[in-house]
Amino acid sequence: MSGIKSVGILTSGGDAPGMNAAIRAVTRAAIYNGMEVKGVMRGYRGLIYDEIIPFQSNSVSNIIQKGGTILKTARCKEFTTTEGRKIAYEALQREGIDALVVIGGDGSLTGARIFAQEFNFPIVGLPGTIDNDLHGTDFTIGYDTALNTIMEAVDKIRDTATSHERLFFIEVMGRECGYLALNGAIASGAEAAIIPEVVEEEDQLRNLISNGFRKTKSSSLVLVTEGEITGGAMAMAERVKQEYPQYDVRVSILGHVQRGGSPTASDRILASRMGVAAIEALMDDQRNVMIGIENDKIVYVPFSKAIKKNRPIRKELVDALNVLSI
Ligand code: ADP
Secondary structure (H helix, E strand, O other): OOOOOEEEEEEOOOOOOOHHHHHHHHHHHHHHOOOEEEEEOOOHHHHHOOOEEEEOHHHHOOOOOOOOOOOOOOOOOHHHOHHHHHHHHHHHHHHOOOEEEEEEOHHHHHHHHHHHHHHOOOEEEEEEOOOOOOOOOOOOEOHHHHHHHHHHHHHHHHHHHHHHOOEEEEEEOOOOOOHHHHHHHHHHOOOEEEOHHHOOOOOHHHHHHHOOOOOOOOOEEEEEEOOOOOOHHHHHHHHHHHHOOOOOEEEEEOHHHHHOOOOOHHHHHHHHHHHHHHHHHHHOOOOOEEEEEEOOEEEEEEHHHHOOOOOOOOHHHHHHHHHHOO
């Protein structure tokens, strides 16, 4: 047995729907297995500023359906320094916390990896991000909910786009990862997705227009991943105004609405399974791994693998969108 008696849990970085379901699952699984649980507020900040509270089973009642995170989340500069992490370690010792479960995206898991190595401290990570940009897991917690929010928003934009015969660029989140744009486009029947993964290979806008885009349609919807790599929806619209002035172009930036809302059944179930698996991993003496899901099976992914940059996009999805948008 691992000898872990007390587990700390925190959410860090960008929030994602389903984080509460994960907090609930980790808490209940730990208590079920005879461990104490402590909630750390505001990500790594809570370790440095000592915002740590004891959790019971009912501390996580009535939260599975709620978006956001009851533990709050934050970005914490101090934790990126050796001195800051030392203060965090001392807080864990003082509180008698033997292991941490960190729920967050690649930044949070990078911090977890560094901390775990530096202090030989057991940490298990859960992939909590709407971006679906971590390696070694088919899905991250929050991605499915965000995708559904995007689909609903694009359905609504389609109504107005069709009435006015317009070309719409709809900017979605994802940073360096095009999964939300690509699957959002497939789910909503949009014409195309402009995604970071193929920016270097091709001029996606030019190809779209030269491939007969809009010839047979009264409106066109194109999803664009936010960020510097694609330039975002505004940059696309500017280009169209300059290069293809015959189009009546509009931009819609979906923004933070994508992070909110009650998590879907898929996200709740994913978060619940991963939360239980995190405690099992700790009991199993697994160290410094992220819980992932591959082909519907729970897997342990070493932090170093999970946080590698540039998760490749599945070409089959790009091809499917091309086929469907004729
Ligand atoms: P996300 O987890 O959503 O990717 P961030 O990239 O903002 O979010 O990271 C969240 C927090 O994780 C940061 O504020 C910082 O406290 C910690 N973190 C990120 N990168 C590092 C790093 N290289 N070293 C230590 N801590 C880090």
